Amino acid sequence: MKKKRMGLALSLVLAAGTLLSGCGNDENAGEKKDSFTVAMVTDVGGIDDKSFNQSAWEGLQKFGEENGMKKGKDGYDYLQSQSDTDYATNLNKLVRSDYDLIYGIGYLMTDAITKIAEQKPKNHFAIVDSTVDKPNVASITFKEHEGSFLVGVVAGLTTKTNKIGFVGGMEIPLIEKFESGFLAGVKSVNPNAKVEVQYAGAFDQADKGKAIASSMYASGIDVIYHAAGATGNGVFSEAKDLKTKDPNRELWVIGVDKDQAPEGEVTVGGKTYNVTLTSMVKRVDVAVYDVAKKAKEGQFPGGKTLEYGLPENGVGIAPTQDNIKPEVLKAVDEWKQKIINGEVKVPSTRDEYKKFEASLK
């Protein structure tokens, strides 16, 4: 009996072995790579999260198309992570495929990139939304608080109930930047407005976003700003549901990362409405494109931290502004200038916000 089992196990292993050798990647063998290749690892959101990861992928696609590259191992590609154990595996997978530049998209990949960059000092990495102090890593960060401040101004001047909501993804310093900037923007133009802050605890759970939005709108909140990736899609769907029930009700969502106007479109009785007030765009695509371009030209900004703020157009208010009143837009422009001039220093942490709020009084 024992022998039989062993025999079966052996033959299974053999079968696996033959399959393997039969289907090895023969196309890569012996081929010498001369063109620039670039790839990225998404976090659990994936490239269709209508937000952060998607924006990064768009930047990479644009770069690839402009340079006549193909999607795949000899051009540009992405890998999606299913859980946080996958970050290191996926990054290593790209290292092993010899990409010239590898992006880790997102704060959550900080540890994995730090470790792998140490192990593979010859490879070039870039991390978005975090800083990794290694000579072969370029760190890309954004001044999300500045962009959030501007949409805070919009929210503060648009609300009729003086109740505003903020839905965050995970309670991490990065999202607190959004929160602090947004609160500062609201309070600067409308000290009476109340902002309710809630965290969903995840970036990929639209159902939680919908539940939070539902209770927020029910409590009289009329503008919700979400910084929650794919969780925020639930906020949109709740707003659209409510709009479908009562097209006259005024309720708004402020999108994040990308221009999320397409997410807010809803047709009721043949008439099209859009619940997206505007969006705080964070041009991950611009930054990703930028760094890829520099790397291709041999000027990879390794060891540096690139910070994209309002002057660099790294953050800002989305081009779709149809739902914003002209006088509000004027105010946004004024505040934008003040931030660029340095007249207003937007808080980026909760502690800074407390001081900021105290200074308003």
Added chain:
Amino acid sequence: MNSSRLTKFLIPVFAVLLGVIAGSIVMLVSGYNPIAGYSALLYGSFGDSYYIGETIRQTTPYILAGLAVAFAFRTGLFNIGVEGQLIVGWLASVWVGVSLDLPKVIHLPLAILAAAAAGALWAFIPGFLKARFKVHEVIITIMMNYIALHVTNAIIRSVLSDKGFKSETVHPSASLQSEFLQSITDYSTLHYGIIISLIGAIIMWFLLEKTAKGYELRAVGFNQHASQYAGMNVPRNIILSMVISGAFAGVAGAMEGLGTFGNISVKAGFTGIGFDGIAVALIGSNNAFGIILSALLFGALKVGALEMPSSADVPTELVDIVIALIIFFVASSYLIRLLLSRFKKEGK
């Protein structure tokens, strides 16, 4: 006897094969090449030393989670709370690893024991409620999963970090990570945990099959009333079984905390290892040796699946479906048993 053991072994093997076939049909229908897909899966799990390292690393917690589920199951209990017990075990191991400073011979075992104790405590609650008040353990363990997730997140934020989202890295004296193992597997995240999980499998086998207590536990699993009639203390055995099961789950968490990650970060959702552990135990027919094999299968599927989108262009969603199909067929082993017995009859 011999032929029935053979059937027992053949069922999971056939199930995996059927799953693979069903998976290829799905891939064909959606316009992808199944051969390319599966060879990517194989390459991504055993293709070279790096992937083998990753597969073994992924297998490590699966073995322990599978043992946890199986141990409770052998005593007639459904421990759906392995996930939660794993999370508190992870937390406890990192906590000990970060906050104490001891020589490695004490620190590392202490961190692992802390994880086992935390998992055991988490499983004690449903065990006690079941034994004392006849509350069904499935409901309590599921609820305890959520409590574990959110309590752990709160502790990471408030105690283990300054409102951050992850703890510090555990001291080297409590770490399972090994530069040697990483170097022979081309910097995979392989760590010494695999040895601990194999020891865990031996412990489970020994406990259940070779000790009087194990006999008692199994007897309770077969028939509570008969066991009680025979003079066994059924409630105490129920609690004991849950506690041991929870300890296995806690150690599975320590594998992640001390080995794979070296720290703990705020979790958006469950790790899934505990839930997969249910399937691992099922496929391994609740047998310590079988669980090692089925954990390896799961580890290989999980790690290999990451290769499918990049080298075979199979979208991630489809990979999930294919893997679910394999699990589905394995779980529906009854069907296969039926088929096998038909074949046998015809053969005679």
